[in-house]
Amino acid sequence: xxxxxxxxxxxxxxxxxxxxxxxxxxxxxxxxxxxxxxxxxxxxxxxxxxxxxxxxxxxxxxxxxxxxxxxxxxxxxxxxxxxxxxxxxxxxxxxxxxxxxxxxxxxxxxxxxxxxxxxxxxxxxxxxxxxxxxxxxxxxxxxxxxxxxxxxxxxxxxxxxxxxxxxxxxxxxxxxxxxxxxxxxxxxxxxxxxxxxxxxxxxxxxxxxxxxxxxxxxxxxxxxxxxxxxxxxxxxxxxxxxxxxxxxxxxxxxxxxxxxxxxxxxxxxxxxxxxxxxxxxxxxxxxxxxxxxxx
Amino acid sequence: xxxxxxxxxxxxxxxxxxxxxxxxxxxxxxxxxxxxxxxxxxxxxxxxxxxxxxxxxxxxxxxxxxxxxxxxxxxxxxxxxxxxxxxxxxxxxxxxxxxxxxxxxxxxxxxxxxxxxxxxxxxxxxxxxxxxxxxxxxxxxxxxxxxxxxxxxxxxxxxxxxxxxxxxxxxxxxxxxxxxxxxxxxxxxxxxxxxxxxxxxxxxxxxxxxxxxxxxxxxxxxxxxxxxxxxxxxxxxxxxxxxxxxxxxxxxxxxxxxxxxxxxx
Numbered sequence: 001x002x003x004x005x006x007x008x009x010x011x012x013x014x015x016x017x018x019x020x021x022x023x024x025x026x027x028x029x030x031x032x033x034x035x036x037x038x039x040x041x042x043x044x045x046x047x048x049x050x051x052x053x054x055x056x057x058x059x060x061x062x063x064x065x066x067x068x069x070x071x072x073x074x075x076x077x078x079x080x081x082x083x084x085x086x087x088x089x090x091x092x093x094x095x096x097x098x099x100x101x102x103x104x105x106x107x108x109x110x111x112x113x114x115x116x117x118x119x120x121x122x123x124x125x126x127x128x129x130x131x132x133x134x135x136x137x138x139x140x141x142x143x144x145x146x147x148x149x150x151x152x153x154x155x156x157x158x159x160x161x162x163x164x165x166x167x168x169x170x171x172x173x174x175x176x177x178x179x180x181x182x183x184x185x186x187x188x189x190x191x192x193x194x195x196x197x198x199x200x201x202x203x204x205x206x207x208x209x210x211x212x213x214x215x216x217x218x219x220x221x222x223x224x225x226x227x228x229x230x231x232x233x234x235x236x237x238x239x240x241x242x243x244x245x246x247x248x249x250x251x252x253x254x255x256x257x258x259x260x261x262x263x264x265x266x267x268x269x270x271x272x273x274x275x276x277x278x279x280x281x282x283x284x285x286x287x288x289x290x291x292x293x294x295x
Numbered sequence: 296x297x298x299x300x301x302x303x304x305x306x307x308x309x310x311x312x313x314x315x316x317x318x319x320x321x322x323x324x325x326x327x328x329x330x331x332x333x334x335x336x337x338x339x340x341x342x343x344x345x346x347x348x349x350x351x352x353x354x355x356x357x358x359x360x361x362x363x364x365x366x367x368x369x370x371x372x373x374x375x376x377x378x379x380x381x382x383x384x385x386x387x388x389x390x391x392x393x394x395x396x397x398x399x400x401x402x403x404x405x406x407x408x409x410x411x412x413x414x415x416x417x418x419x420x421x422x423x424x425x426x427x428x429x430x431x432x433x434x435x436x437x438x439x440x441x442x443x444x445x446x447x448x449x450x451x452x453x454x455x456x457x458x459x460x461x462x463x464x465x466x467x468x469x470x471x472x473x474x475x476x477x478x479x480x481x482x483x484x485x486x487x488x489x490x491x492x493x494x495x496x497x498x499x500x501x502x503x504x505x506x507x508x509x510x511x512x513x514x515x516x517x518x519x520x521x522x523x524x525x526x527x528x529x530x531x532x533x534x535x536x537x538x539x540x541x542x543x544x545x546x547x548x549x550x551x552x553x554x555x556x557x558x559x560x
Contacts, residue, residue, distance in 0.1 A: 190390040193358055197384040199377050200407045208403065212394045291394035292435030 026069050033065040034058035067260045075264040091249065095268055098233050098246040101161050102276065105168020106229040110222070112169060113176025120177075121184040121210075138174050142167065142232065147239040164236035164245070171232040172225035179221030183214025215291060219284035226276045234269060246272070304367070305459055305491040306332040306355060311364035313350060324350045325361070326516035332493065332508075334458065337485055339494045339502035340510045341548065347517020348495045352463050355493065356384055369458060380408060382459040383452030387467055389444035391436040397423070397447050398432040404455045422450040425484060442473035449481070453488065460492045466501070478504055479533055486529060499552070500536055503527075503545045511551040521551040 031054070038057045043049045059068040067075075076091065083090035116134065119126045146167050153163040187209050195205045237247025246269050253262035289295070313325040325347045332338050340348035353359045354366060357373035368376035376382065383404075391400045401419040402410075410418070423429055426446040436444055445465055452460060466474040482505055485492055496502050502509045509523045525544050527535055535541050 190386050190388055191392065193386070194384070194390050195407075196358060197356060197377065197382070198404045198407045199380060204407050208407070209392070212392070215394070292396065292437070294437055 030066045030068045031058045063257045072263045075260045097244045101164040102230045102233040105165035108169040109172035113173040116177045117180030167236035168229040168232035172229040175221040175224040179217045183217025184210045187213045226280050304331050305334045307367045309365045314362045323516035326518045335489050337492045337506045338508045339506040341502045342512030346512040346514040383457040385452045385462040385465045387464045389448040422454045426450045462494045
């Protein structure tokens with residue numbers, strides 16, 4: 001149904017075209033990048049190789065520089081569907097680990113971002129004192145600070161999900177705070193005057209005017225925040241020594257030169273990101289519909 | 296001390312002045328304004344843009360503070376009156392909250408005042424019917440025309456049954472046909488409810504058609520030039536605008552406006 005509709009509305013054809021072009025480029029690049037290795041190792045005792053044999057060989061190496069799309073697809077299928085979901089060999093298991101720390105970090109980031117925004121909008125001194133620090137916090141490369149967070153929290157007795165979620169939170173509270181500040185300040189003077197004529201209390205003005213007015217801004221931020229929350233979770237999995245999660249899969253793949261495994265994990269991360277963004281988009285549509293947004 | 300007659304008056308303004316302090320120079324927005332409005336009157340403020348009519352209304356509503364002089368609203372200071380929710384304010388734009396349905400826009404002041412849910416619903420129904428919008432309870436503002444939105448905002452101001460209705464060019468942004476229709480509607484509404492209405496406009500025919508008294512104001516500094524009484528029949532319809540009595544009053548308003556208008560700016 002959805003596919004049919006998107007086809008009718010004209011999304012599917014351009015999408016499929018782009019996908020096709022990407023696949024062609026990918027296959028060509030696989031030949032280009034893997035050929036030197038194939039010629040020097042596989043064909044070292046077989047100087048009369050044909051182009052046909054070369055292409056076949058570059059698309060079926062065990063540890064290629066760039067695996068062909070079908071190799072990635074097969075690895076993806078096998079590591080998701082042909083393993084026990086509780087097994088360390090299952091990509092589905094690692095994806096679930098990453099997804100749960102992403103979602104936990106996202107939730108923490110929303111709480112922190114909203115609290116900061118409310119404080120900044122309502123307390124003038126916080127506006128002056130906090131905002132520069134918030135902006136500065138985002139200029140530190142996350143790759144530099146992630147190991148510190150893991151180590152410090154590990155020493156304090158926190159391991160597993162929470163430290164990774166903290167890294168996600170560190171990244172994703174920022175767009176939430178910025179969006180909410182804008183949203184909480186969005187009511188126009190007339191809407192504010194109206195509340196004054198009712199002699200509404202500050203709490204009533206907040207709950208009945210400022211917070212509903214900020215919801216569209218919040219959702220715009222959440223779509224950005226969920227994506228970088230996933231990035232934060234994966235980065236957080238790198239310094240843990242490669243135990244669990246998509247980040248750990250990437251790390252162990254690179255230890256052992258398992259490029260097919262790396263690419264499968266990358267594709268999985270992209271799919272997870274798309275699903276999460278789509279879920280936030282769905283929540284946005286349902287909420288804004290209830291709040292009278294034009295369809 | 297409040298004068299004894301101030302207690303009966305809906306609004307009593309004496310020697311009121313207001314100066315805005317802007318970046319380059321202080322601006323005298325209102326100068327030496329004296330005005331008494333009795334309960335149940337329909338009084339219009341008319342004058343060119345910048346004559347301070349909206350400012351005067353905002354002083355009554357306690358949205359700005361006067362610099363000098365005294366003012367009472369229902370015998371209280373404007374602030375007390377506002378805290379007691381003595382007036383309903385209708386703005387130039389409908390100022391509906393877009394995330395609330397028509398019904399919930401109407402019940403917004405009632406929620407703030409802590410009214411029980413069943414009563415809120417009943418009130419919303421009653422006042423929506425009064426402005427002729429039954430059946431639109433569950434629509435959102437964007438689904439309504441501009442005139443309908445302004446009717447919702449009038450119903451919202453009437454819904455908590457204030458004795459005083461402050462209307463700041465409520466039909467200014469509407470086309471003339473809708474405006475005529477709403478004028479007649481408002482007059483019937485006033486006849487039924489008999490609340491005191493202060494109505495800001497820059498349309499002469501609107502002012503004359505609706506009001507008992509027309510307060511003509513002049514700009515820079517804003518002051519009252521003349522207060523013109525109108526004795527048109529109470530059950531008048533739009534046709535009254537063709538009568539000699541109407542045209543006579545409209546002429547007086549026009550002459551007063553012209554007298555106050557300096558063309559040196």
